[in-house]
Amino acid sequence: MIQTVIFDMDGVIVDTEPVHHYAYNQHFKQLNIDVSPEMYASFTGNSTKNIFEKLKTQFDLQEEVATLVETKRQLFNEAFDHKEDLFLLDGVEDLIHDLHQNGVQLVLGSSSAKVTIDRVFKRFGLHPYFSHIVSGEDFPQSKPHPAIFLHAAFLAQTPVESCIVIEDSTNGILAAKAAGIYCIGYDSFHSKMQDYSKADKVISHFKELNFEKIKNIRF
Template sequence: MIRGALFDMDGTLVDNSAVHIQAFEIFCARYGVRDWREKLSQAFGMGNDDIMRRIMPEEVIREKGLAALADEKEAVYREIYAPVIRPVEGLADLLGRLRAAGIRCAVGSSGCRKNVDFVLEKCGIAGCFDAIVSGDRVTRCKPDPEIYLTAAAALELTPAECVVFEDAKAGIEAARRAGARRIVTLTTTLPREVLAAETAADLIIDNFAEIADLGTILQ
């Protein structure tokens, strides 16, 4: 029986992949990095340290440090996203229906806590979650299952009692490896055909408004 719902953030609570790409464009231009786009496309859903190791030159990492580089990039992201941020269609309604059904909710995101708080506050949904697990709280980010194992435990549940909402391959793999009962995937980052052919998603949706019956996700 499903008793909990675990939500990824980037690409799930908000459709923000394009904003992160814009932020990386601004950030990488500061350091003269030009070959970052393809590397970034293979890293969606991963933690900032892993992403920085993929796209930034080793000499820049040695000089600045991973944490400082990540903080700089995320500050750019929040600055450009704040004026236009909004939740994925149907999210607030779904969260209300889950709460009414007695389903506990948690965020399980590879993003930093500042970004998680930023999204929840700006979208007006901070009070909808019983627990928050960000990338700062774990030692291994997605596709490792630690984030979802920790988020389920924070709800005093097992992953087998939870439905996970995701958008990226790394996150879907993390949910599968954690043992999630059901994985619902949004098409905000990858096309439906790619998700169907290359991931372990149980249900693929364009947005939360498509979930007319909670039974389709709580089976």
Template sequence: MCPAIIERNERIVPMPFPFKAVIFDMDGVIVDTEKFYFDELAVMSDELGLGITLEERKRQVGMSHQDFQRSLQMWAARGGYGELTGDEAEDIYNRWAAGRPRPYAQLLNPGVRETVSALHDMGVRVALASSSPLANIRDVLAACGLADMFDPIVSGEQFHQSKPDPEIYLHTLDVLGLPAEACCCIEDSVYGIAAGRAAGLTVIAKREERFGFSQEGADRIIDQVSDLLNVK
């Protein structure tokens, strides 16, 4: 494995990266979509008469796609749309959102592309495990110029339940062929942190203070994705 390079007392000192693979979450880590979706829900609630509260919007941050569908069902019933299936409720959401562009490239968090490239250069494997649907993952990565930088790419829709259930991470480890202790994951939400810990991974949280939740379950907290390269 190629060493990371750091400066210490004006000398260049090689420092090996401590993990063989890094598993990235997407929303909130690669792209700052959590705040975008948080604000979007408030607009949808007003326009469709769903009565979504502030606390309900906060609980969506990092939530699995399956649980988000259940929230949409509840809001649809509240708004007078009847008792819908999860897919039917999501269809209302998708039709409402269809005319609203999502500027994923503008939401790319600083340093992500450079950090992933540096990990590749060090021989560290880089995977992605997101609760979002696979089609959405691919749209985001393509818009941000990251389509070929993660392998494997795993979506929570492949499982009965995604984060905080650890199955998505356990599956990713199986595909990588690596034990949990050889890998870390980069998360931001309570759900993602819990999933990573339950899978036995070292959990590094990108600092998030806008939604009122605690990241105390993480092993370490970093301010920017690029700070990952300084982890020892």
């Protein structure tokens, strides 16, 4: 029986991608670099630190990675705080409540920084529903490396075969599968240029999931 569901955040719980996109592109203009849509899409599921490590190499940036990360974070926070039309994705709040009420442990496994996760969780009152929060900034390698999901299962004290991951990105799905965890791919209209072929199940709306459908999932 499934005991723990591990949620990604961006693109699964809330669509902060437009805010991230705005912040990154403002920063790219400041740095005078041209990041193609294809390159940007390939970063989905990566931590900000890992993204700027790649960009520093690609564009021979002189700034330190920590400085680049902090500048982008400030741009994101300012945009996030002023964006009024930011909502939880349709149906995910009902799913979170349903799973929580039925005793399923919920863990967040997001590549976002802790300060960003906390900002989202406080805005939408999500802290009471999640037993643990795992941030990608705590790991040297981003998704598709499985470390973030393996650690989430460890904190939940749940065998990987009794966990599910819900992800919207190619890198996140690959990370879940590398961790040996059943993965549900969330392919919504927010998703762009992501590959769901490795997911065990693909949904386009959270109304397709509930406790009864999830509890007895088997590989």
